[in-house]
Amino acid sequence: MAQLSDTRILVTGGTSGLGRAMALALVRAGARVAVTSRHRERAQATAAELGARALGIELDVRDASSVSAAVDRAYRMLGGVDMLVNNAGIGMRTVNPRFMTEPQPFWEVPPAGFRDVLETKATGTFLVARAVVPRMLSAGGGRVVTISMNEQTMTRRGFIPYGPSGAAVDALARVMAADLADTPVTANILLPGGATATGMVPDEVRDELRATLLDPAIMGPPIVWLASPEAAGVHDERIVARDFDHWPEASRKGNP
Numbered sequence: 143m144a145q146l147s148d149t150r151i152l153v154t155g156g157t158s159g160l161g162r163a164m165a166l167a168l169v170r171a172g173a174r175v176a177v178t179s180r181h182r183e184r185a186q187a188t189a190a191e192l193g194a195r196a197l198g199i200e201l202d203v204r205d206a207s208s209v210s211a212a213v214d215r216a217y218r219m220l221g222g223v224d225m226l227v228n229n230a231g232i233g234m235r236t237v238n239p240r241f242m243t244e245p246q247p248f249w250e251v252p253p254a255g256f257r258d259v260l261e262t263k264a265t266g267t268f269l270v271a272r273a274v275v276p277r278m279l280s281a282g283g284g285r286v287v288t289i290s291m292n293e294q295t296m297t298r299r300g301f302i303p304y305g306p307s308g309a310a311v312d313a314l315a316r317v318m319a320a321d322l323a324d325t326p327v328t329a330n331i332l333l334p335g336g337a338t339a340t341g342m343v344p345d346e347v348r349d350e351l352r353a354t355l356l357d358p359a360i361m362g363p364p365i366v367w368l369a370s371p372e373a374a375g376v377h378d379e380r381i382v383a384r385d386f387d388h389w390p391e392a393s394r395k396g397n398p
Contacts, residue, residue, distance in 0.1 A: 146173035149369050150220040152213075154178045154203055154270055155230030157188040160289060160334065160358050164227060167362030169195050173369060176216045176223075178203075178230065203230045203266025204258075213273040222281065225369050226274045228311075229289040231263040233304055245300025259303040264310035271318060275327060283326040287368055288315035289361075290333040290380070312380075319378035328377040332364055335384030360384060 151168055155161040156177025165177045169192050177192070178201035179185040185198030197219055201212035216223055237246070237255035271286055278284025291308040298305055312331065319329040336356045364386040367373055381389055 146171045146366065146369050149173040149224050150176075150222050151225045151227060151369060152176045152178070152216050152220075152223050152270075152274065153227040153229055154201065154266065156227075157184050157198075160361050161227075161229040162188060162192075163358035164229065164361045164365040165196065166192055167359070167366050168369060169193055171366045171369070174220055176220060178212060201230075201270075203270055204261040206269055209266075209269045209273050213270070213277075217277065223274055223277070223284065225285040225287065226271065226278075227287045227289065227365065228267045228270055228315075230266050230270075231289075231307065232259055237303065246302075247300070248302040251302050256303040260307050260310065263307040264314060267311050267314055275318075275322070278327045279325060284328075285368065285373075286318065286322075286327065286329040287365065288312075288318070288329070288331050290315065290331045292333065292335065295337075316378070323377070328373075328375065330368060330376060330378065331380040332361065332368065333380070333382055334358075334360055335382040356384065360386075363387075364389075 146168065149172075151173050153161050153165045153168070153175060156165040156175070157179040161177065165175050165188075168175045173195065175192065175196045176199050177185055177188050177196060178199045179188070180200070180202045182198070182200035185200055187198070189196040189198035199212050199215050199219075200208075202208040213223075236259065237251055267288060275284070275286065278286075288311060290312045295301060296305040296309040296312070315329060315331045322329050334356050360383045364381055364383050367386075368376070368381075
């Protein structure tokens with residue numbers, strides 16, 4: 143696994159699920175990693191679990207002032223940020239706890255729940271990237287990785303607002319990559335490639351379905367690679383973690 147001892151990384155939503163799995167992999171590869179949560183105690187507890195190379199920062203990605211304060215703190219504590227992993231998000235359970243077994247039509251989704259999911263994932267991705275990328279440009283380089291989802295999930299029945307939040311983030315990440323073309327900052331998309339065994343999956347999901355869920359650790363190898371020297375210059379790619387074993391070689395051959 144790549145050694146990232148001089149690499150400083152900010153992972154939003156890094157206290158559970160995919161975010162925690164990526165943070166752990168990055169720490170194990172030698173990076174210094176800041177993980178964020180809306181709750182300071184949770185962020186700090188997770189950082190303590192991850193080890194001495196991790197730190198926890200309170201951040202509500204929906205709030206521009208919280209984003210500004212958290213980014214300032216990350217830069218002070220890490221001495222800079224070489225990679226931003228835009229991962230923070232909340233799932234369907236917040237609007238429909240039984241979304242897998244009892245899909246809810248969009249007209250029954252509460253407006254407050256719709257806004258919270260969209261603002262956390264889409265607006266949060268925008269606000270944090272907006273705060274970090276200008277500093278990367280001034281520093282002469284940096285990498286942005288946006289965590290997305292399968293396109294089937296974006297349009298699945300009963301997946302309002304989670305699906306549209308993923309579609310918005312995917313589009314946002316592609317526009318960011320276009321805006322960053324011909325600059326020293328790269329931007330890429332990473333997604334698991336299937337449903338993962340995280341707290342976003344309802345408890346009542348059938349055992350046979352639960353057995354098919356991907357381990358969040360699947361995100362470790364690709365995120366470590368994206369932070370490594372091997373990925374220098376990789377830009378505007380949509381990488382599926384489930385298929386990552388074959389992705390780098392195929393990409394170098396011009397067949398991503």
